Amino acid sequence: MASLALAQSPPAADTGKKIFESQCALCHGQNGGGGRGPSLLRPKLDKAPDEAALRGVIENGIPPEMPGAWQLHPREVAALAGYVKALGAQPVEAIPGDPARGVQVYQRSGCPGCHIVDGQGEGLGPELSTIGSRRNAAYLRSTVLRPADGLPDNFHYVSIQLSKGSAIKGIRVNEDSFTIQIKDARGLFHSFEKSDIKELKPLPKETPMPSYEKTLSASDLDDLVAYLAARRVK
Ligand code: HEC
Numbered sequence: 001m002a003s004l005a006l007a008q009s010p011p012a013a014d015t016g017k018k019i020f021e022s023q024c025a026l027c028h029g030q031n032g033g034g035g036r037g038p039s040l041l042r043p044k045l046d047k048a049p050d051e052a053a054l055r056g057v058i059e060n061g062i063p064p065e066m067p068g069a070w071q072l073h074p075r076e077v078a079a080l081a082g083y084v085k086a087l088g089a090q091p092v093e094a095i096p097g098d099p100a101r102g103v104q105v106y107q108r109s110g111c112p113g114c115h116i117v118d119g120q121g122e123g124l125g126p127e128l129s130t131i132g133s134r135r136n137a138a139y140l141r142s143t144v145l146r147p148a149d150g151l152p153d154n155f156h157y158v159s160i161q162l163s164k165g166s167a168i169k170g171i172r173v174n175e176d177s178f179t180i181q182i183k184d185a186r187g188l189f190h191s192f193e194k195s196d197i198k199e200l201k202p203l204p205k206e207t208p209m210p211s212y213e214k215t216l217s218a219s220d221l222d223d224l225v226a227y228l229a230a231r232r233v234k
C-alpha cells in the first residue's frame with residue numbers, strides 16, 4: 001500500500017529530474033550543463049528570472065529553437081521548475097580563458113566582418129551580443145572549430161542558379177510562393193523572382209563561416225570562448 005501511494009505521488013524533486021532527463025536533457029545536457037541549449041547551472045537565468053517566468057519558459061518554450069512542454073500538467077511544470085532552480089544552485093561552470101584578451105582575438109580573427117556584437121560589426125552571421133545566454137561554452141568552442149557540425153535550426157544556406165547568367169550563394173532570409181530573399185557573404189540582401197531561377201539548391205551541411213581549427217592557438221581559443229560566453233542578456 002505504502003509503496004503504491006509513493007508511486008502515485010513521488011517526491012517533487014524526483015519527478016522534476018525524470019521529466020528533465022526525458023524532455024530537456026537532449027538540448028540542456030543530462031546534468032543541465034548545456035549543449036544546443038544554454039547551461040542551466042547558473043543561479044540567475046536571463047529569460048527566467050523568477051519562478052513564474054521559469055514556468056512560462058517551460059510551458060511556452062522560446063521560439064524558434066526551444067519547444068514548449070505544453071503537454072505537461074501544471075504540477076509537473078512546478079516540479080520541473082523546482083528541479084531547474086536546484087540545478088542553478090550548483091557551482092557555476094568554470095570557463096578557462098580571459099574574456100578581455102578574447103576581445104582582441106575576436107577582433108583580429110575577422111569575426112566582426114560577419115557578426116554584430118553590441119551594434120559593432122556587420123554581415124550575414126547571427127548577432128552574438130547575447131550568445132552566452134543561448135549557448136554553453138562547449139557549443140561555442142565547437143562552433144568556432146567546426147562551424148558546419150552544429151548549424152542552428154533556423155539557418156538555411158542555399159545556392160541559386162539564375163536562368164540568365166550567374167550563380168550566388170547566401171542565407172535564406174525569407175521566401176514565399178513567388179520570391180526568395182537571401183543575404184550574401186558580404187551581408188547584402190538580394191531578392192529573386194522564382195520564375196527567374198533555374199535551380200535553387202539547399203546546402204544543408206555548409207556554412208560560410210570558416211573553421212578556426214588551424215588558425216587559433218589553444219590559449220587564444222580559451223580566451224575567445226570566455227569572451228563569447230560572457231556576452232549575456234544584462
Ligand atoms: C530542442 C532544444 C531544447 C529543448 C528540448 C529544451 N530547450 Fe530550453 N532552451 C533551448 C535553447 C536553444 C534556449 C535558448 C533560447 C534563446 O535564448 O533564444 C533555451 C532556453 C531555456 C531556458 C532559459 C535559459 C536562460 O538563460 O534564460 C530555460 C530555463 C530552459 N531552456 C529550460 C528548459 C526545460 C526545463 C526544458 C524541458 C522541458 C527545455 N528547456 C527543453 C533549447 C531547448
Ligand code: HEC
Nearest residue numbers: 109110111114124125126143147151152155207208209210
Ligand atoms: C564569413 C562569415 C563568418 C565569419 C568570418 C565568422 N562567422 Fe560565425 N557564423 C557565420 C554564420 C553564417 C553563422 C550561422 C551558421 C553557422 O552556425 O555556421 C555563424 C555562426 C556562429 C556562431 C553560432 C551562433 C549561434 O547562434 O549558434 C558563433 C558562436 C560564431 N559564429 C562565432 C564566430 C566567431 C567567434 C568568429 C571569429 C573567430 C566567427 N564566428 C567568424 C559567419 C561567420
